[in-house]
Amino acid sequence: MMLPLPGLAVDRGRQVVVTKPDDAAGLMDAVENAIWAADGKPASKAVYVVYSTDCAWSKRLFDETRALAGNVQLRWIPVAGTTAASVVAGRDSASVGNAFAGRVSRAVDAKAQRGVAYNQGVMDSITYQLRPYDRSKTFAFPTLVYRSGKSVKVVAGNPRNLATLAAEVASEPRAASLVPAGIALTAQAPTLLRSRNLPKWAHLNDTPMIFRAVPSPQAPPIDDLAKDFLVPVSGIVGTTGWIEVAPWGLDKRKAYVHDPLMARMALLDYRxxxxxxxxxxxxxxxxxxxxxxxxxxxxxxxxxxxxxxxxxxxxxxxxxxxxxxxxxxxxxxxxx
Structure with a gap:
């Protein structure tokens, strides 16, 4: 069973160009719907930055991109760092800058923490979706994702020439007014019921089953599970048919799989x-x-x-x- 470990993707300095339309669309869907902080005026050109608020290279990128204002909008996706939740709460360039400086100007609540966990799922989704292209097992902070022509470009680490970045980014009219789905998907914590009869969940079909970051088909895919492998069950999400699993063992992060039949079996009340x-x-x-x-x-x-x-x-x-x-x-x- 292949499960993504925290912090895996392309090596620093590597660039991957995804040309297959479905693969490119999947990557863009993941980053567009992350809970990102808008840096710069709304623009039809957007660059998504997956980063840690504790990363010196990410701070350097922030400092060096001040001259890009007006040409492209950077959208910062905090997935780690001591002040990551404050960026999720603020979602603006001031929050990004304050987080790098160690200043937390906004209250951090459970919703913001869920947002960081969702963004970690976005990072895992990038790793998962890039497996056919790159299996180097190193996620560099920062990693940039953006449309370039009809392709999607993934740049691991700080770009060598920021002056040419804006010219590389393809214009996407809908990008300027985009509202990330992750905001609504993390607004409420899932209501979990105890699994009476299902300590572990197994996939019984030949087609791999997809894990997602939150219990919704809109959430980014973060891995798949082959037939007959078992993962621990940590709860059942109400009567929605979603099962919360803990595929990473000691890691506290959860994943969600949609299996209405087994979710119902897990809640059967019998003696x-x-x-x-x-x-x-x-x-x-x-x-x-x-x-x-x-x-x-x-x-x-x-x-x-x-x-x-x-x-x-x-x-x-x-x-x-x-x-x-x-x-x-x-x-x-x-x-x-």
């Missing part, structure tokens, strides 16, 4: 009444992962096959036998 004895298949029988007719089928048994019964469940108007299906003690459910 197993212990009952021993031997169980025998009366006919061809499907053994399900949970005591629900919609649950995934674990095995299809032939008539006469025998297993140890471990309990009985009454759920959904039906009685289910819980049987020990595998040698490691894993159980399944058969409806009577």
């Amino acid at each position: 197993v009444r212990p009952q021993g004895g031997q169980w025998q298949a009366p006919a061809v029988v499907q053994v399900r992962e949970f005591p629900d007719s919609d649950a995934h089928v674990l095995e299809t048994l032939k008539p006469g096959e025998r297993y140890r019964r471990s309990g009985v469940v009454e759920h959904g108007g039906h009685v289910w036998d819980q049987i020990v299906l595998y040698a490691d003690g894993a159980v399944g459910y058969v409806r009577r």
